[in-house]
Every structure is written in C-alpha cells, then in structure tokens.
Amino acid sequence: MSQWRGKVLVVNFWATWCTPCQEEIPALMKVHRKYGSNGVQLVGIALDNVSKVRDYVDQIGIDYAILIGGMETLDVTKDLGNHAQVLPFTVVLDRAGKAAYAHAGAMTEASLGAILTPLL
Numbered sequence: 394m395s396q397w398r399g400k401v402l403v404v405n406f407w408a409t410w411c412t413p414c415q416e417e418i419p420a421l422m423k424v425h426r427k428y429g430s431n432g433v434q435l436v437g438i439a440l441d442n443v444s445k446v447r448d449y450v451d452q453i454g455i456d457y458a459i460l461i462g463g464m465e466t467l468d469v470t471k472d473l474g475n476h477a478q479v480l481p482f483t484v485v486l487d488r489a490g491k492a493a494y495a496h497a498g499a500m501t502e503a504s505l506g507a508i509l510t511p512l513l
Contacts, residue, residue, distance in 0.1 A: 397434045397436070401485065401488055401509060402434050402436065402486040402490075403421075403484075403485050403505065404436050404438060404483065404486065405421060405435065405437045405438070405482070405483045406437075406466065406467070406470050406482040406483070407437055407438070407481045408439060408440045409439065409441050409445045409446060409449045410441070411480045411481060413480070413481055413498065414499070417481050417499040420500065420501050421435055421437070421457065421500075421505075422454075422455065422457065423502045424502055424505050424509070425456060426456070427502075427506070428506070428513070431513050432488070433509055436457065436460060437455065437457060437460070438461075438462050438466060439461050439462065440462055440464055440466050440480065441461070442461075446459065467480075470482045473492060473495055474492075474497075477497060479497045479498065481499055481500075482495070482496070482497050483495070484496075485512070488512070493508070494508045
C-alpha cells in the first residue's frame with residue numbers, strides 16, 4: 394500500500410465467478426485509463442484462486458493492479474462498510490489514505506468518476 398501513498402486509491406473487491414464483477418470491470422479499466430494520470434490508482438483484490446484470476450486477467454486484459462485474497466478477505470470489507478459482505482465492493486481512499494466512499498454492488502464509469510473528481 395505504501396507504493397500508492399499520496400494517490401487517490403480505488404480498491405475493488407471482486408471474484409472471477411461474480412457476474413456483476415465481470416460486468417463492472419470494463420468501467421473500472423476506463424476509469425483507470427482516464428484518471429490514472431491525475432493521481433488515481435485502481436487496485437482490484439480478487440477473492441479467488443491465483444490461477445483462475447491470472448487466466449481471467451489475461452483473457453479480459455485488465456490493466457490495473459490486481460492482488461489476490463482468500464475468502465477471509467471478505468471479512469476486511471465488513472470493517473470498510475460492506476455489512477452484507479457482497480461482491481463487488483469498492484472503497485475509495487483519499488490522498489491521505491482515509492476512506493472517502495464505499496459502495497456495495499457494481500459501479501459505472503460515470504458514478505465512479507463523480508466520486509473521484511472532487512478528490513483530485
């Protein structure tokens with residue numbers, strides 16, 4: 394996490410078997426490309442096994458950072474506001490590392506852009 398200190402960080406928890414997650418990923422890639430040069434870093438944390446994630450990332454061409462977490466990682470999302478523990482779940486951290494927004498369910502490019510713009 395220290396490598397992204399000072400950036401607006403979008404952390405998206407997802408899984409390869411999650412249909413809303415799959416539908417959301419193209420919007421996340423667009424956000425990454427559009428806002429990356431303005432200090433936004435997108436990080437996907439996949440709750441899945443490494444080989445499935447690697448194959449999916451290669452197949453879809455995900456171009457932002459991907460980390461792997463086990464199902465126990467879902468417990469971390471509860472502390473961030475995901476009380477229903479659903480996927481996808483997205484948290485936006487401001488440049489100081491403070492949670493500025495949390496959302497359970499898929500996001501669109503427009504909705505995420507509206508959250509990011511004031512943080513830039």
